[in-house]
Amino acid sequence: MKKEEGEGFYEKLEKKGVSRRDFLKYCTALTASMGLASSCVGKVAKSIEKVASKPRPPVVWLHFGECTGCSEAFLRTPNVGAIILDTISVEYHETIMAAAGYQAEKSLDDAVKKYKGKFVCVVEGSVATKYNGSYGRVGGKTFLEIAKEVVPKAAAVICVGTCAAYGGLSAAAPNPGGYKGIKDALGVSTINLPGCPMNPLNLLSTIVKYLNKEPIELDDSGRPLFAYGETVHEKCPRRVHFDNDEFVEEFGSKEAELGYCLYHMGCKGPETYNNCPTAKYNFGTSFPVQAGHPCIGCSEPDFWDEMTPFYEES
Ligand code: FSX
Ligand code: SF4
Ligand code: F3S
Numbered sequence: 001m002k003k004e005e006g007e008g009f010y011e012k013l014e015k016k017g018v019s020r021r022d023f024l025k026y027c028t029a030l031t032a033s034m035g036l037a038s039s040c041v042g043k044v045a046k047s048i049e050k051v052a053s054k055p056r057p058p059v060v061w062l063h064f065g066e067c068t069g070c071s072e073a074f075l076r077t078p079n080v081g082a083i084i085l086d087t088i089s090v091e092y093h094e095t096i097m098a099a100a101g102y103q104a105e106k107s108l109d110d111a112v113k114k115y116k117g118k119f120v121c122v123v124e125g126s127v128a129t130k131y132n133g134s135y136g137r138v139g140g141k142t143f144l145e146i147a148k149e150v151v152p153k154a155a156a157v158i159c160v161g162t163c164a165a166y167g168g169l170s171a172a173a174p175n176p177g178g179y180k181g182i183k184d185a186l187g188v189s190t191i192n193l194p195g196c197p198m199n200p201l202n203l204l205s206t207i208v209k210y211l212n213k214e215p216i217e218l219d220d221s222g223r224p225l226f227a228y229g230e231t232v233h234e235k236c237p238r239r240v241h242f243d244n245d246e247f248v249e250e251f252g253s254k255e256a257e258l259g260y261c262l263y264h265m266g267c268k269g270p271e272t273y274n275n276c277p278t279a280k281y282n283f284g285t286s287f288p289v290q291a292g293h294p295c296i297g298c299s300e301p302d303f304w305d306e307m308t309p310f311y312e313e314s
Pocket of ligand 1: 067124
């Protein structure tokens with residue numbers, strides 16, 4: 001009997017504990033995170049199936065100065081990790097690989113040699129640039145040396161998290177090590193998916209678009225417009241009160257009941273470009289403002305310095 005289109009893909013996901021229903025739920029969240037109408041869910045599901053039916057592109061995932069929160073966000077979001085891992089082949093990732101020590105260093109060298117010019121380099125964390133990069137070192141090499149050896153050989157560079165994109169946490173003043181984001185440290189073009197941590201849905205949609213050769217339009221800070229084209233404030237569920245019919249119709253009464261804008265508690269939503277209100281974290285569960293915490297502007301360049309004090313109105 002001829003297999004239904006996508007059957008192999010669903011079988012593989014089922015084996016990883018992701019049901020067809022879960023997958024479609026993800027596609028719904030993904031569609032919202034891309035700023036598309038809910039009628040596009042089927043199209044988004046098809047494009048992921050299409051990507052998954054092709055040979056998986058090799059990915060080298062580098063870690064520099066950061067907290068690994070971005071990897072955690074990616075691996076701990078139930079099933080998104082499994083979907084991503086079904087569309088790409090992670091050749092090197094320090095957090096999840098079994099190899100350690102010299103064996104790990106060798107696997108990085110081998111992957112870069114084997115897939116030179118073909119691999120996607122995902123970078124998490126920033127690199128120290130002062131004093132020959134001595135403020136950040138792993139396996140006897142500086143982050144700067146590793147970045148210079150690996151990043152320019154990639155077919156595309158995706159910076160996950162504000163650290164890799166713009167320096168982030170490690171680059172906060174006084175920044176004695178001269179930490180910088182990848183573009184500034186190496187002078188290469190990057191697709192930036194900031195957020196501290198980045199949203200795994202934004203990584204998944206960027207990978208799907210890239211593999212389907214769809215154009216990814218970026219803003220001046222290198223962020224894809226489909227995810228970072230609007231401020232957090234624009235679709236914030238706290239913007240209006242629950243008696244606003246139009247709002248209730250769009251977001252549902254549960255969201256609207258949240259009420260109470262956090263601006264006077266220092267919310268930086270009006271100055272922060274990110275799709276948190278539609279993408280949310282943890283499988284569409286919540287995001288800082290929904291949970292009652294003001295937005296601290298975590299997807300903006302230099303937010304550790306520019307957005308502080310976090311709890312004061314700007
Ligand atoms: Fe940075 Fe990501 Fe913040 Fe942490 O690694 S963006 S410190 S959540 O984890 O890079
Ligand atoms: Fe805007 Fe923040 Fe108020 Fe939401 S809570 S409406 S993002 S200022
Ligand atoms: Fe960050 Fe603000 Fe979203 S703090 S996670 S950009 S709500």
